[in-house]
Amino acid sequence: MTTLAITGATGALGRLVVADLLESGTAPDEVVAVVRNPAKAASLAEQGVTVREADYADPAALRTALEGVERLLLISGDAVGARVEQHTNVIEAARDAGVAHIVYTSILNADASSNPLADEHIATEKVLAASGVAHTVLRNAWYSENYTTQLPQYLATGEILSATDDAPISAAARADFAAAAVGALRSAGAESRTFELGGPAFTLTELAEAITEATGTTVVHRVVSADELVATMTSDGQDATWPNIQARVDRSIAAGEMHTDSKALEELMGHAPTTITEVVRAAV
Numbered sequence: 001m002t003t004l005a006i007t008g009a010t011g012a013l014g015r016l017v018v019a020d021l022l023e024s025g026t027a028p029d030e031v032v033a034v035v036r037n038p039a040k041a042a043s044l045a046e047q048g049v050t051v052r053e054a055d056y057a058d059p060a061a062l063r064t065a066l067e068g069v070e071r072l073l074l075i076s077g078d079a080v081g082a083r084v085e086q087h088t089n090v091i092e093a094a095r096d097a098g099v100a101h102i103v104y105t106s107i108l109n110a111d112a113s114s115n116p117l118a119d120e121h122i123a124t125e126k127v128l129a130a131s132g133v134a135h136t137v138l139r140n141a142w143y144s145e146n147y148t149t150q151l152p153q154y155l156a157t158g159e160i161l162s163a164t165d166d167a168p169i170s171a172a173a174r175a176d177f178a179a180a181a182v183g184a185l186r187s188a189g190a191e192s193r194t195f196e197l198g199g200p201a202f203t204l205t206e207l208a209e210a211i212t213e214a215t216g217t218t219v220v221h222r223v224v225s226a227d228e229l230v231a232t233m234t235s236d237g238q239d240a241t242w243p244n245i246q247a248r249v250d251r252s253i254a255a256g257e258m259h260t261d262s263k264a265l266e267e268l269m270g271h272a273p274t275t276i277t278e279v280v281r282a283a284v
């Protein structure tokens with residue numbers, strides 16, 4: 001029996017990981033869901049999964065929650081700015097509890113990316129490397145759902161606005177990243193590994209074409225400069241904080257930093273990733 005723990009198990013990715021583990025034959029009593037709010041984990045407990053409470057800010061609770069765990073999936077938190085300290089707490093607790101292998105969800109091309117979200121992932125990767133615990137870094141590209149959740153806006157305006165220069169994006173479905181995380185947990189051993197994970201690349205023009213085809217409503221990709229993007233996004237009085245981050249993210253994409261030719265996603269999943277056309281059709 002190998003005890004596997006998943007942090008962030010009540011989040012979107014974490015729920016998919018637990019579901020994939022159970023569907024693909026892992027016994028529920030081998031799965032520990034580490035959550036900050038057990039009330040959100042009732043359905044996991046009903047399936048026989050062990051639910052343990054620990055916030056990333058609470059080292060003692062993390063240490064207790066990881067007792068007896070052999071392999072851990074540390075799903076990166078969402079509190080931008082606080083994540084290095086939070087992830088360090090989890091990694092140190094895992095080391096102290098004797099966890100043999102930590103799998104961590106990072107960002108694509110983390111060590112060569114100007115994406116404003118990459119800094120905390122790189123810092124976490126360094127903490128992992130210094131921990132002495134064997135680890136697997138899953139450098140996940142964007143979720144395709146980052147785009148499909150914006151479908152209502154695309155359809156209402158008839159356009160996707162970006163400063164990406166229509167560069168290719170190796171996004172993949174969240175469920176595919178979950179399946180890859182399961183593959184990484186199952187194959188984890190004594191060696192440390194880093195995988196660049198991305199799906200079949202598409203441009204936002206190709207995304208617009210897929211949306212047009214699936215909905216019958218014409219959507220186009222309008223490429224603008226970073227300054228024009230910020231100006232357009234703030235024209236209704238919106239604060240510039242998010243538009244400025246969006247502009248930096250888009251320039252990172254334009255530089256090719258959200259693209260990979262790596263086939264590691266497919267290899268860890270054991271089958272071909274979902275295409276953006278399929279994700280769009282499902283979302284529609």
Ligand code: NAP
Pocket residue numbers: 007008009010011012013014035036037040054055056057075076077078079086105140141142143146
């Ligand atoms: P999500 O649904 O927001 O899940 C985040 C999970 O982290 C939730 O379960 C949340 O707990 C947990 N969490 C946050 N702060 C915590 C804390 N202080 N202590 C314990 N748990 C904490 O995000 P997701 O879609 O599953 O994605 C997983 C992670 O990938 C995100 O957190 C983020 O780092 C990253 N991400 C990647 C992309 C991408 O495109 N690749 C996009 C968005 C995010 P609750 O369930 O209690 O809220």
